Amino acid sequence: MPRLLLIVLALVLLIGLDRFARFGAERWALSQLRTDAQAAAELRVSLVRSEIEKQRTLPIVLAQDPDMRAALESRDAARLDALDAKFEQLAIGTRAGAIYLLDNKGVAIAASNYRTATSFVGSNYAFRPYYLRAMAEGSAEHFAFGTVSKRPGLYLTRRLDGPNGPLGVLVVKAEFEAIEADWRRFVEPTFVTDDRAIVLVTSVPEWRFQTTGTIPSEQKAEIRTSLQFGDAELTPLPITVDDAASATIRAKLPADPRGRQFVEATAAVPTTDWMLHVLAPTEAAVNLATAAGRSLALLVGVLGLGAAGFWLLRRQRLLGEQTRQAAMRRDLEERVAARTAELSAANDQLRAEMAERRRARLAMQAMQDDLVQASKLAVLGQIAASVAHEVNQPVAAIRTFAENAELLLARGDTGMVRSNLSTITTLTERIGAITGELRAFARKTPGEVEHVSLRGVIDGAHLLVGHRLREQEIALSVEMAEADIIVVAARVRLEQVFVNLLQNAIEALSGQTDGRIRIDARTEGERVTIIVADNGPGLPPEVMSELFMPFTTTKPKGLGLGLVISNDIIAECGGTFVAENRDGAVFTITLPRAL
Template identity: 65%
Template sequence: MKRLGSPRLIKRWRRLAWRAVPLLATALLLVALDQIARYGAERWVLVQLRADAQAAAELRAAVLRSEIEKQRSLPVVLAQDPDVRAALSEHNPVMLRALDARFETLAAGTRASVIYLLDSKGITLAASNYREPTSFVGSDYSFRPYFRHAMAEGAAEHFAFGTVSRRPGLYLTRRIDGEDGPLGVIVVKAEFSGVEDDWRRLAGPTFVTDTRHIVLVTSVPGWQFRAIAEITNEERVRIRASLQFGDASLDPLPIVVEGDDQVRVTMPDGGAERVFVEAAAPVPSTGWTLHVLEPMAATANVAIAAARVLALLGGALLVIALAFGWYRRRRALQKRRREERARRELERRVEERTLELSTANDRLREEMDQRQHAQSALQGLQDELVQASKLAVLGQIAASVAHEVNQPVAAIRTFAESGGLLLARGDTLSAGGNLATIVGLTERIGVITGELRAFARKTPGHLGPVSLREAMEGAMLLLGHRLREQDITLEIDLSAGDILVVAERVRLEQVLVNLLQNALEALTGQTGGRIRVEARAEGGNAVITLMDNGPGLPDAVLQALFMPFTTTKPAGLGLGLVISHDIVAEFGGSLAAANRDGAVFTLILPRVP
């Protein structure tokens, strides 16, 4: 056995060390070249990106200024218009309605968000959005800074969050003077959604800040009304009290300055940190500052990669030459080592195979014992299956009641909240109507729970003539608010007249609610959503068709649609359509589904002669 300090072993280690010196020197050279190339490329990229970002900031600031200047001329021109002055002086309803139509046409032609006229008390007399539910006509804006400043100084510009439209924009105002003093104020609101959309198609974020460093216009939706500098609590309270930015948090942006005009940004919605080059340019005539963040990653990676390739090319030739020499010298040694490893690998595989055969034999005996235990437990499992079946039926009934009672309870809450708002406004007549509706919904919950007790007694519901129109109106009572909330168009075609079908009123409404709710779920997040319900008489049956323009049903779901727990909803139970199918079958009808430019459900019920 060789001793550690023997002369032969020491000589061998020295020889290995001298052979490693050229390789170590070559590796150090390659590392040094790589680092030098990387540093030079980063400096060059930073200079180029800084120049590009500054040019982009100045160009976008000029475009934004052009958009603002285009809107600034509107209040100036309208303030001199004789029709506007006459309408303010006389408060003639005919003249004011004519101004409504004129403002509407003018706003569409100039792409202004809204144009409206305020009297000397801040009350809106005419507005371009007079046709919309959120019309400004009759609203009091005397508390708004743009009105107060215009009345005091003759003109004002104020960027704020719309109290009615809930959309931010720049309010441009001009005072209209009469012979006896100020008559009122003309207001033009400019929104920048089109500019923001254009910015979103660019590589990096773009945003505009005011003198308080609060973001007003941005290509990143989550950044609006946040700040690039810390805002004191006193300033935060004052801003929120003015309602300029609604209930915005005014929190600082996730931007960390790293020097050399570089910033590190945490992108919204869980995005990773990215490094940008920042450039800023003032927006003339506004007091705003436009910021551009130019991403470094793509440009820097390409430049660094090219520099590193060029720098390492020479070193690579040297490495190749050294590797070739080492290869020839060690070829014979590697061959002997491969043969030795092959022999050892063969012995190892023989041992592993022997162990595997022994293990497989033991596992086979264990499986035989497990099968004997499984055979003895089979009888017990068959007995438990009956009990499990009973529990499944009970669970389906409980899920059905929870599924259906939740809808009128949600509607009761909506009508109660609406009634509270109506009472706060003094509209007791409408609030009384909401309370009456809530009473009807509670009666409906009683009918649904009564149906559960009837099911428990195994007594079927009473079938009789039911008006299809009334059943549809009852379903609309529960889902009307969701249609409006999702801005979905509902078309009901009962041109064949009111059809009487053989059914039970509450359970028929239950089926219609389930079908309409499934259509609403399919249209979630889709613009231009549309649901169409048609009813016609065919022989002794009534055929009701419900169609939507959603994505339709997947083929796999369509084949098992009326089987329990088949659903496309992430939180769905998969019982609604099963229950509906069973209810329709009890009525003597049928329920089928298909895809045709969206999902189509066909409900066939026997018609009252």
Template identity: 65%
Template sequence: MRSIPGLIRLRLWLRRRGRTGTLVPLLAALALLAALDQMARRGAEAWVMAQLSREAEAAAGLRAAMLRSEIEKQRSLPVVLAQDPDVRTALTRRDPAVLRALDAKFEALAAGTRASVIYLLDRQGVAVAASNYRDPTSFVGSDYAFRPYFRQALAEGEAEHFAFGTVSRQPGLYLARRIDSPAGLIGVIVVKAVFAEVEAEWRRLDSPIFVTDTRQIVLVTSVPGWEFRATALIPEAERARIRASLQFGDAALSPLPITAEGDDRVRVTMPDGGAAQTFVEAAAPVPTTGWTLHVLSPITAAAEVSIAAARVLAVLAGALLMGGLALIGARRRQALRKRRRESRARRELERRVEARTLELSAANDRLREEMDQRQHAQAALQGLQDELVQASKLAVLGQIAASVAHEVNQPVAAIRTFAESGAMLLGRGDTGSVSGNLATIVGLTERIGAITGELRSFARKAPGPLGPVSLRAAVEGALLLVGYRLKEQEVALELDMGPEDFHVRAERVRLEQVLVNLLQNALEALASRPGGRVRLAARAEGERVLLTLADNGPGLPTAVLDTLFIPFTTTKPAGLGLGLVISHDIVAEFGGTLAAANQDGAVFTLSLPRVP
């Protein structure tokens, strides 16, 4: 509908220029508005899609890191259990009492680590002990020699295989490790990890999430009904071969209801029978697994509101531009006509601005509602970040588990030697030497207790309150966990902790987590360098204590120094770029700072509040 000033101008143009002269400016104005509207729509749509893509990529990377941490935690179990004396005794003696005690031990360990089932196979592949020995579907006595993970563990020493359980009817990741004695193979320890809790946690989010293997088959998903389907059509011959292997039971391996629309957008038909929806897809590899994690981020109503607001603003700007041009032309006319036209144009503009203001107010209300929703999502993200700190600590724990096993094996072997020697001395009646052997055994058991106690303390999830912490004790605890790697790599350690024991405001377990992370980074930097050296030095500066950790490695690349504490910045080929970020946040919670520099190698400076 034409406005009143527009009708007046139309009549003047009809009188002076005729009908043709009137249509040309009108058509030009409409074309300009249409062009501005299309440009605003395309620009806003591109910006919104870019934002959604970045958010989806960040979510995919975070969830892939969490999934990897869950898998790494389970990977440490077969390594530790393969060295367990009870496991080796059960395989060599086959004593029923020993086997039943091992069943109970596996049951408690599976409950504590959230493993689905832990079971022990003899050299023929028959289960002799299992954590589900109480269940009707107990694995004890079952023959698993046909399973690929058993055959691969025998051939290569360890194996990982995702499959559908033939007895439990539950899919999971089987982690197997071969157990050898001086006489040769004696059995295989198997841990089955399931991801039901991970899937349940994913279902609480708005975005569908699923994980595929190298054949594009879905292994883990938050969408019921998508299990063991494929993102691409699998040839019939390949599907027949997979079904014959029973890896996924009798699943049809049919394609997922996902259609690509370009620019990372996909059209998805959900299993609930609703209308198809459009999502933005992002994918991230799950390190050390060969899996890929996919996140489908929905295009929300807030995105459409942003696009609509941009279009309204563009049209309003075009209208203001044309109004300004009309005012410039009106100045050339007579003063009386000019005043009348300006008055009418002003009233019309005010009406249009008022209408547009109402529209923008409504759009702002919707945007505020969306901001509230994002704040709730931010609170949930904070919870996930706290879980990530614990997951990172457990991942580090998995990496040092083998080192701790070596540290424990040495005093255990010494205890056995002194015990055998004591028995011989006792037979000779040399009680004085026997007493000396017993005293030595007590000292060795105290060392084992210190190592395992430090490991249990390090694995605690709940952080303690902040308070005075001995910096020297925290450094000694961290060195107890990574000491074996220092010896194994022949890295020289220099300690300069000062004449007094500094106390800082911190929480010991998390402070040790930071020190372990920095020490492991230094050891990785020195992995291939002879004459490696790590120096730890502490000194007081006023009300703060500075602890520096320096190595003589290649140093940090200049390109990453400024972004070292930003998530996903890493110098390692398989790194996630989260370890230093988590360490930086932990130190900030203590009221301290963590800085990095290069000086004949990498130098990290930890500044913490001093406690008298």
């Protein structure tokens, strides 16, 4: 029973939605139609007004033409013929229905249609209201049915005055056949009524001179007597109110005697007492809107009922799953607790591994520093003998000068004693410089970069290996682009690089009589390029590809670590280290320039 009740309620809801949608869609469609019809009415009013205003200016301009006054005064045949031709050309150019000139008795003496069988020339229009009003007031506008042309139009008149009174009246007839033809291209019937509700201009020819209201019989008789609309019966238009609530009307067209529903839009024609009417058919738009609205309502209703049914089904399922959810929640909590314990253990293990890796990294860094220090000590071992010989000579000289000073002092030659002591001081300073450089070179220092004098680094390295250069008669030349160049590097470690390169070059030039080592330094923007080259046999091709690999050496007793350590030192300073053969071994170093 509850299920049957739900089905009945759903059907009632769908039917209610359908009726509401149909009503709302119909009202919306009629509102849109009314808006569109009003816009069309405003546009067509502009067209009618433009045509009237264009024709209004013509009689005003022509009334100033002296030819017309001359023709009225003289009635000369040649002047009248010229005036006929002028009117004909003006009517063609302005698309006026007719242009003609009446004398002061209402007889047409010249007309634009003088060539046609319906020529106005000779016709008397004194009975026409537009003539009577123009003679009385100076100008007039009057819409009427042509008694000769049998075509309706708006007559625009202008009185021409002479020195002795009115000479005649100029008449311009504006016809609206072109406008009516344009309107017939649209589905909306369009017509213009005057202040008596009589149809003057219309896209439905059968409606011309019918009325939208009731005209009193006296007024109707007066209109017929004036022949303003010919013998028209002035019957009411076949238009009735269809639905007062929706403001729709029903009109019967000649092609559809059963009638159709329309919405009406009206707009006043400025500068006239006319009213323009546009009838927009409702059937197509209303049918389309109601079909779309009903479809949308059905869709919304089905979706709403589906959503409600889904919600009810979902609710039943949720009630059934609450118990299972509670059990699953307890199981999940237990699993989470177990997993949390595992993660805590894994986290502790990860912290321990991170601490171990940190210790390993520090140990590796210490080993690297020890390796650099070991390399320096190995180099010191190689140059120890030469340095000892370098120090032995000043020591022997000091002893000699001291003994001489003792003898000279006994003789009382204090001047020579002072000279000997000065020489001894100079020799001790040289010994101190050599031993100081050795101590600085042997000291274990951190690889902290700073602004370093390149000239000072090269001079320090030269001091350590100078004895071997002199011993083997090897020429060392140093060329720098500037007096001194400041680079960013670790001073002692950079000095070790130059000692290693000079030691290698000295050993490569061993036994060669014209040994030369050249050091060139130049700046290139923010970089400094240093070239250390010798004229020895160069590097063997088989070791070039592995030159900076540990334990790669060409020396019988070498460890193969000097160039590896030198490459690491240059890289730590932010530079590059390249080796090549070019008339001997050439090592190119680049370092950042201190700015």
